[in-house]
Amino acid sequence: xxxxxFISTSILRAAISIVVLSASVPASAQKFFSFQKDSVPVxxxxxxxxxxxxxxxxxxxxxxxxxxxLRINLxxxxxxxxxxxxxxxxxxDEVTKIHYKTSAPYFRIGIDKNLLKDKHGPYRxxxxxxxxxxxxxxxxxxxxxxxxxxxxDADFGIKDAKCSYHWLEAVVGVDAQIVGxxxxxxxxxxxxxxxxxxxxxxxxxxxxPGFGKFGDTRLGGTFNVIIDI
Amino acid sequence: xxxxLTYLLLGVVMAAxxxxxxxxxxxxxxxxQVCDSTGTQMALSDTMTVVSARQDGTEATLIDGxxxxxxxxxxxxxxxxxxxxxxxxxxxxxxHFDNSNNKDLHVTDTVWIKKEDYPHFESVDCSAAFFHxxxxxxxxxxxxxxxxxxxxxxxxxxQTVHFYLYPKSSN
Numbered sequence: 001x002x003x004x005x006f007i008s009t010s011i012l013r014a015a016i017s018i019v020v021l022s023a024s025v026p027a028s029a030q031k032f033f034s035f036q037k038d039s040v041p042v043x044x045x046x047x048x049x050x051x052x053x054x055x056x057x058x059x060x061x062x063x064x065x066x067x068x069x070l071r072i073n074l075x076x077x078x079x080x081x082x083x084x085x086x087x088x089x090x091x092x093d094e095v096t097k098i099h100y101k102t103s104a105p106y107f108r109i110g111i112d113k114n115l116l117k118d119k120h121g122p123y124r125x126x127x128x129x130x131x132x133x134x135x136x137x138x139x140x141x142x143x144x145x146x147x148x149x150x151x152x153d154a155d156f157g158i159k160d161a162k163c164s165y166h167w168l169e170a171v172v173g174v175d176a177q178i179v180g181x182x183x184x185x186x187x188x189x190x191x192x193x194x195x196x197x198x199x200x201x202x203x204x205x206x207x208x209p210g211f212g213k214f215g216d217t218r219l220g221g222t223f224n225v226i227i228d229i
Numbered sequence: 230x231x232x233x234l235t236y237l238l239l240g241v242v243m244a245a246x247x248x249x250x251x252x253x254x255x256x257x258x259x260x261x262q263v264c265d266s267t268g269t270q271m272a273l274s275d276t277m278t279v280v281s282a283r284q285d286g287t288e289a290t291l292i293d294g295x296x297x298x299x300x301x302x303x304x305x306x307x308x309x310x311x312x313x314x315x316x317x318x319x320x321x322x323x324x325h326f327d328n329s330n331n332k333d334l335h336v337t338d339t340v341w342i343k344k345e346d347y348p349h350f351e352s353v354d355c356s357a358a359f360f361h362x363x364x365x366x367x368x369x370x371x372x373x374x375x376x377x378x379x380x381x382x383x384x385x386x387x388q389t390v391h392f393y394l395y396p397k398s399s400n
Contacts, residue, residue: 091353093353093354095354096353096354096355096356096357098350098353098357100353140348140350142357145315145357147314147315147316147317149281149299149312149314150281150314150315150317152314152315152316152317154314154315154316154359155316156348156357156359157348158348158350200347201347202347202348202349202350203349203350203351204350204351204352205350206350206352206353214352
């Protein structure tokens, strides 16, 4: 079999699989995933966005993230989206004297649905889901720690401990066209950790890139500047 | 309306909530249970005092000027808790057993506890802690018949018994 034949066969198999899968999806689900019937084309372009909340946190505090996203507009109804960012924390706690440092990229993939009846208007109300993942290293240190009973020095240190984190986010957001291709929008997110690992089982991590502070509220949010491209 | 909502929510999102979630029980210590030869929990009939010691087993009454007594004159003990060092491969403890009514009893045993220490982290808001795995225990046999490791893992769990302490039945 030549390479061309192989590719043709693969595409054919994939197409048959999708058709069979579509046939097996219940009618109500098919209706949910369908597009409104009108003259507007299905593919409506891309939108790139940048989150101001994470950048603001980065500027004003010792942890935060730079985050951007690329969203595909399918008929102003469905919006498959990829989000990527760089999360950082460099924290010295005044009370416990613990130093915590991490810096790593993170990724989210998901889809939003425009919940408004008027799909093609200047405003959108989104509901969506994300799967998110990050692999990161942490440094945790407490210099000058002394054993309270034996009085020996007991410096506390975890260096370059490899960790990973997987989580899901339920998203609700709005998007408003401001001028031309520029939109502003916010989203509120409910986050649930689904899996994690920490090298050496030293306990928990505190700030997880993209997720935020573990043990804090499970709610998060973004405020986005969005440009249609 | 949607535009106003968009700007309003920026402020709400920026003002994130935060909470401190440290363990209520944050002491890491070892729990000893006193047992008779059949393995049934019993009470010590003598007064017990435990002090820390130097590596050679000689008693240290003061460590850097501080009292080295870890447990002072416990009587009728069925179980007791002793601290464990943060980051030292071996703790040496000197147990004194006294009873002025019982032939003026004054007996001393030394216990060496070998362990591995692991830093444990909950949050930057919580104090740094060490967890431990007990790897070996040695002891002199003047009052103590034996000490057996029941559970080698020493964590925040204050309910788990780590050692069974068997006094000699002749005491």
